[in-house]
Amino acid sequence: MSAATVLYIILSGIIALVIALFQYVYKSKRSRLNLIFTGLRFVTFFSIFLLLVNPKFEQITNSVEKPNLVIAADNSSSVLYLEQNQKEQELIRAIKNDEAINEKFNVNFYTFGNNLQPKDSLSFTDEQTNISKAISELSQIYKNSIAPMILITDGNQTYGNDYEFTSSSYKQPIFPVILGDTTTYVDLQIKQLNVNRYAYLKNRFPVEAIVTYNGNENITTDFTVSYGNTIVYSEKISFSRTNTSSIINFALPTNTAGVHTYKATISTINNEKNKVNNNKNFAVEVIDQKTNIAMVSSFLHPDLGALKQSIESNEQRSVTFLKPNEVKDKLDDFQLVILYQPNRSFNNLYEVLKAQNKNTFVITGSQTDWRFLNSINSNYEHEITNQTENYLPELNNNYSTFILDDLDFESFPPLKSTFGKVTFNTPVEILLYKKVGNVSTKDPLLLTFESNNRREALLLGENLWQWRSQSFLNTQSFNQFDNFLGKLIQYLSSNKRKSRLKVEYESFYNGSSSVIINAQYFNKNYEFDARETLTITLRNKATQNILEYPFVLKNNSYQLDLSSLSPAEYEFTVRAKNENISKSGIFKILEYNIEQQFLNANVKKLNQVAINSTGKSYFIDNYSNLSVGLLNDERFLAVQKNHKNIIPLIDWKYLLFLLVFCLATEWFLRKYNGLI
Numbered sequence: 060m061s062a063a064t065v066l067y068i069i070l071s072g073i074i075a076l077v078i079a080l081f082q083y084v085y086k087s088k089r090s091r092l093n094l095i096f097t098g099l100r101f102v103t104f105f106s107i108f109l110l111l112v113n114p115k116f117e118q119i120t121n122s123v124e125k126p127n128l129v130i131a132a133d134n135s136s137s138v139l140y141l142e143q144n145q146k147e148q149e150l151i152r153a154i155k156n157d158e159a160i161n162e163k164f165n166v167n168f169y170t171f172g173n174n175l176q177p178k179d180s181l182s183f184t185d186e187q188t189n190i191s192k193a194i195s196e197l198s199q200i201y202k203n204s205i206a207p208m209i210l211i212t213d214g215n216q217t218y219g220n221d222y223e224f225t226s227s228s229y230k231q232p233i234f235p236v237i238l239g240d241t242t243t244y245v246d247l248q249i250k251q252l253n254v255n256r257y258a259y260l261k262n263r264f265p266v267e268a269i270v271t272y273n274g275n276e277n278i279t280t281d282f283t284v285s286y287g288n289t290i291v292y293s294e295k296i297s298f299s300r301t302n303t304s305s306i307i308n309f310a311l312p313t314n315t316a317g318v319h320t321y322k323a324t325i326s327t328i329n330n331e332k333n334k335v336n337n338n339k340n341f342a343v344e345v346i347d348q349k350t351n352i353a354m355v356s357s358f359l360h361p362d363l364g365a366l367k368q369s370i371e372s373n374e375q376r377s378v379t380f381l382k383p384n385e386v387k388d389k390l391d392d393f394q395l396v397i398l399y400q401p402n403r404s405f406n407n408l409y410e411v412l413k414a415q416n417k418n419t420f421v422i423t424g425s426q427t428d429w430r431f432l433n434s435i436n437s438n439y440e441h442e443i444t445n446q447t448e449n450y451l452p453e454l455n456n457n458y459s460t461f462i463l464d465d466l467d468f469e470s471f472p473p474l475k476s477t478f479g480k481v482t483f484n485t486p487v488e489i490l491l492y493k494k495v496g497n498v499s500t501k502d503p504l505l506l507t508f509e510s511n512n513r514r515e516a517l518l519l520g521e522n523l524w525q526w527r528s529q530s531f532l533n534t535q536s537f538n539q540f541d542n543f544l545g546k547l548i549q550y551l552s553s554n555k556r557k558s559r560l561k562v563e564y565e566s567f568y569n570g571s572s573s574v575i576i577n578a579q580y581f582n583k584n585y586e587f588d589a590r591e592t593l594t595i596t597l598r599n600k601a602t603q604n605i606l607e608y609p610f611v612l613k614n615n616s617y618q619l620d621l622s623s624l625s626p627a628e629y630e631f632t633v634r635a636k637n638e639n640i641s642k643s644g645i646f647k648i649l650e651y652n653i654e655q656q657f658l659n660a661n662v663k664k665l666n667q668v669a670i671n672s673t674g675k676s677y678f679i680d681n682y683s684n685l686s687v688g689l690l691n692d693e694r695f696l697a698v699q700k701n702h703k704n705i706i707p708l709i710d711w712k713y714l715l716f717l718l719v720f721c722l723a724t725e726w727f728l729r730k731y732n733g734l735i
Contacts, residue, residue: 064114071108075101092732099725106718110709118704126205126695128164130154131193132181133212133238135172137654139183141213143238146679148181150211150236153682155179159690163697167206169197186570186654188212189219191226198229207231207674207695209685213238214661217653220535223664223671232674232694234685239660240678245274246658247325248336250304257374260347263310270305270325272298273658280326282307286319296325313345318566318647335655342567342649350376350552351392355383355408356399358426363399365524370548372541383408390415395552400521401435402428409435418514418551424521425475438510439487439517442479449473450520451494452504459587460488460507461550462563462579462616466539471529474504474520481519485510490547493519507550514551562633562642570651574621578610578642580635592636593617600628626650 079101083093132151138144151168154160170176171193172185190212197208210233216222226233251269258264270282277299284292296305311321320342327334352370356363367378381389383404386396390411397420398405412419423432429441452468468491476493481503491505507516530540563577576595582588593610610617610633626648634641662676669676677685689695708714 064112067112068109068114071112072105075104075108078104092728095728096725099721099728103718103721103725106714106721109714113707113709115705115707118706120702120704122700122702124698124700125163125165126207126697127201128160128166128689128695129197129201129206129208130166130168130179131175131197131208131210131212132168132170132179133172133188133190134170134176134181134183135185135188135215135217135654136183136652137188137213137215137657138238140655141239141657141660143213143679144181144183147211147238150679150682151179151181154209157686160686163690164695169193186652187217188215188654190214190216191219191222194222194226194229194233202230205231205695205698207689207692208233209236210234210665210668211236211238211679212665213657213659214665215654215657216661223667226668227671229672231672233668233672234674234689235665235669235676236682236685237660237662237665237676237678239662241662242659243273244332244658245276245328245330246333246336247272247280247298247328247331248333248656249323249325249339252323252339252341254341254343255374256344258313258343258345259349260313260316260345262313264313264343265308265310266341268307268323270296270307272303274298274328275300278328280328282326283324284309284311285322285324291321311343313343316345316347318342318344318645320567320647320649333655333658335652340570340649340651342647344566346375350394350548352376352378352395352397352548352552353381353386353389353393354378354397354399355381355386355405357383357402357404358400360399360521361524362422362521365527366397366544369527369537369541369544372537373545376545376548376552387411390417394418395420395548397422400424400427401432402426403431406431406435416511416513420516420518420547420551422518422521422523423477425477426521427477429477438485438508438515439481439483441477441481444477444479446478447475448478448495450476450500450504451496452526453492453494453499455489455492456615457587458488458490458615459579459581460490461546462561462577463490463546464539464543465614466526466530466543467533470533472522472525474518474522474526476504476520483508507547514553516547516551558642559638560633560635560640560642562644564644564646566645567647567649570626570649570653572622574624574646574648576619576621576631576633578617578619578633579615580617580640587615589615591638594634594636595619596632596634597621597624598630599625600630602627624648 079097082100083097130151132147138147154166160166168179170178170181171190173187173189175193175196208229208231212235214235214237248271249268250271253267255264268282272278277297279295279297282294282296283290291311292309294307296307298305320340323339323341325337327337354363354366363380370376370378386408390396395418396412399422401421425447429443433440451473452471454463454465454468485508487503487506487508489503489506493500493502493504504520505516505518507514527537527540531537559581561579568574578593580588580591580593589612595608595610597606608619610619628645628647630643630645632641632643666676675688
């Protein structure tokens with residue numbers, strides 16, 4: 060409390076006393092009753108003056124904060140397959156019932172498999188394991204507290220970053236509890252199959268198989284690939300104690316279009332424990348055409364390479380670089396022409412494009428000749444300013460031409476574009492708006508339109524390569540950006556009439572991946588309609604069972620997760636409830652459970668995680684040693700914290716009660732004695 064505040068309190072007391080004496084003592088008879096009134100009036104005025112001064116007091120409270128103990132338990136089906144599920148559940152119960160551990164720590168339970176979940180019940184149904192993701196998310200939750208982790212797992216991760224290295228993000232000790240043992244079993248395994256997703260009709264597609272052997276004897280076995288009941292490839296392979304792996308390369312023919320499913324098999328040997336990993340299914344979609352795209356530019360730019368890599372990530376598409384004077388006689392070979400920053404050297408090319416009514420994708424930037432472009436086309440015109448500006452992208456969620464995914468455009472760097480307004484002479488669909496800083500201009504950055512049965516797209520900015528790089532930084536993969544651009548290329552390379560019901564799905568899905576189907580429904584004005592109810596009817600071609608599910612509305616599309624379906628080939632029909640509109644198709648779910656490919660716990664990697672984090676690893680049967688270690692570890696001590704709160708007097712409710720009491724008592728005494 061400051062000296063000035065103390066002075067104000069003293070003055071308040073003096074003033075309150077003077078007023079009280081003046082009212083009940085000065086020129087009044089001295090009596091016991093007046094002295095009581097003087098005291099009550101003094102307390103009343105002094106309380107009021109104190110509230111006006113409002114001094115502040117420090118309140119210090121002490122609390123003891125126990126450290127957290129994070130229990131991360133593996134909920135994937137590999138634990139069940141390794142027959143460690145009962146032991147893991149018993150360990151969870153033992154931790155819950157350990158009074159010493161619960162007295163020292165705040166115990167928090169999580170399970171992980173596909174995703175991290177804050178719970179302590181285990182079902183062992185997750186078909187994927189991402190240990191790295193679980194550790195990263197827990198590191199964010201407990202980054203500001205003492206929180207050692209007990210990681211209960213077999214250490215077998217099926218996707219995600221290598222947790223041996225990402226575990227360093229958890230800046231606290233990790234104590235892996237290993238589900239399994241170090242016993243080595245004799246095993247043959249098809250470790251990996253590398254095959255292209257697409258192949259072309261009347262061609263041959265390459266297949267690479269990696270087969271591994273774990274054992275000490277010399278053996279010879281058969282590797283076969285079958286299509287239905289027909290063996291299309293076979294080879295004998297020999298292994299020994301020193302020769303433990305073999306890479307097999309071969310090619311298979313494509314005689315008919317469609318999705319073709321194959322089964323690779325390595326013959327089992329005696330005493331082999333895991334026979335599931337001796338088989339692996341794979342599929343190839345055979346197509347009878349390829350989309351050829353011409354990319355025309357008069358100069359070099361990083362965007363050209365980024366566009367080529369992004370477009371050709373789908374093997375159904377091929378990009379050819381050409382100069383403006385090289386395209387004229389080759390246009391018949393291409394379904395789409397990308398014009399990068401056109402200038403007057405494109406004059407003859409534009410005339411040929413108009414004559415052949417070719418679809419185009421025009422990308423402009425700082426080196427675009429807008430005077431030429433304004434004169435050569437009649438669909439749009441750009442204001443000539445000779446100035447440039449950097450524009451950020453803003454997604455138009457009402458874009459209805461095809462289904463869009465938000466790539467977190469807000470995190471993308473700006474594109475460099477010519478400053479000025481663009482006017483359009485034809486209806487356009489805006490896919491991305493321009494933003495300057497945080498201000499949305501509602502001017503188009505990326506748009507599509509159709510004119511004279513020709514589809515066109517216009518991107519008003521260069522440095523698209525930075526978007527692809529940022530997408531990789533955001534997701535650790537180029538896939539999202541490549542899929543986004545792929546949808547635009549697919550739309551531009553086709554002249555099919557726009558449908559009111561669009562359905563997006565894959566021809567086949569691997570057994571452990573998500574089976575997601577997206578759909579969009581448009582009204583008669585081709586505006587996205589969120590009021591419609593879409594349903595899908597599925598028929599299992601093997602069992603003839605029929606299933607029906609509703610779609611769920613998500614942003615500007617309908618979505619359905621069918622990951623729970625069993626492996627089979629399915630025919631489906633998507634219908635709009637209120638309109639006689641439907642779309643049909645076929646997809647396959649391949650039989651493959653990656654969680655059943657493991658024989659042992661990954662002891663080596665879990666030991667390394669413990670070493671890197673200054674923890675210690677334990678086998679599942681040694682919980683007592685882990686408990687003792689945690690209780691005796693001086694790094695995990697309770698912390699006493701002092702909390703200092705500054706409390707103003709006006710918040711002290713008892714002063715108000717005192718003020719009311721004094722006023723009420725004075726009034727009652729005066730009334731009782733006939734002074735009122």
